[in-house]
Ligand SMILES: Nc1ncnc2c1ncn2[C@@H]1O[C@H](COP(=O)(O)OP(=O)(O)OP(=O)(O)O)[C@@H](O)[C@H]1O
């Protein structure tokens with residue numbers, strides 16, 4: 001279980017995330033929505049440890065991880081889609097995924113066991129490449145991939161790490177109509193594993209309707225709505241703040 005308590009960050013005088021308290025349970029996909037600049041990415045950065053909180057706490061399974069760095073949080077099961085800059089640009093697609101698989105299994109001291117596992121690692125790498133439809137590109141250098149494939153590789157690396165908590169920040173942004181369904185299908189399948197906690201920042205309504213079990217709305221850094229998708233989407237606050245629909249005018 002992931003929890004944030006009064007989590008905040010200030011940049012100078014600007015409060016980008018403002019006392020956000022929320023609990024995310026395994027087996028649930030929570031969509032985080034809100035207008036541009038609402039603080040969604042910053043909230044993810046605070047959870048994953050890319051940014052230090054000014055105030056408040058992040059708890060993972062009841063343990064306070066607020067002061068831990070990003071790598072330590074990753075080791076405890078918090079997974080953030082890799083940014084392109086974290087990929088090994090000069091390694092192949094397959095090598096990148098294999099390194100992530102290897103990182104998850106950790107290097108044991110028992111060489112025999114490591115050798116045996118390596119067969120599994122390769123098999124696992126192949127499966128992930130097939131699932132993300134990157135198998136045909138497996139020998140291409142990460143740096144040489146077109147944008148859509150690079151983003152798929154980011155997701156493939158995350159699947160390889162197989163964290164307990166998945167953080168997806170607009171995973172299909174900028175993807176072609178061919179690539180986006182591949183990624184959405186992976187998220188859909190992750191959902192069927194009831195032991196994973198998934199947070200998804202997503203703008204597309206149809207995706208939210210289909211995938212979200214719950215919607216949390218951020219507005220100017222604060223949590224302003226939280227609940228079932230249908231009721232959250234219907235609330236006047238969300239219609240105005242998120243969908244940009246003007247409040248109904250009084251008849252003159
Ligand atoms: N490192 C930083 N330094 C200063 N201000 C920042 C920093 N990171 C984010 N901000 C500010 O915090 C606010 C929230 O930004 P954030 O990127 O979290 O919004 P978002 O909800 O993800 O928006 P979008 O939908 O456009 O991705 C913005 O006003 C942004 O300018």
Ligand SMILES: [Mg+2]
Pocket residue numbers: 040041042169
């Ligand atoms: Mg963002």
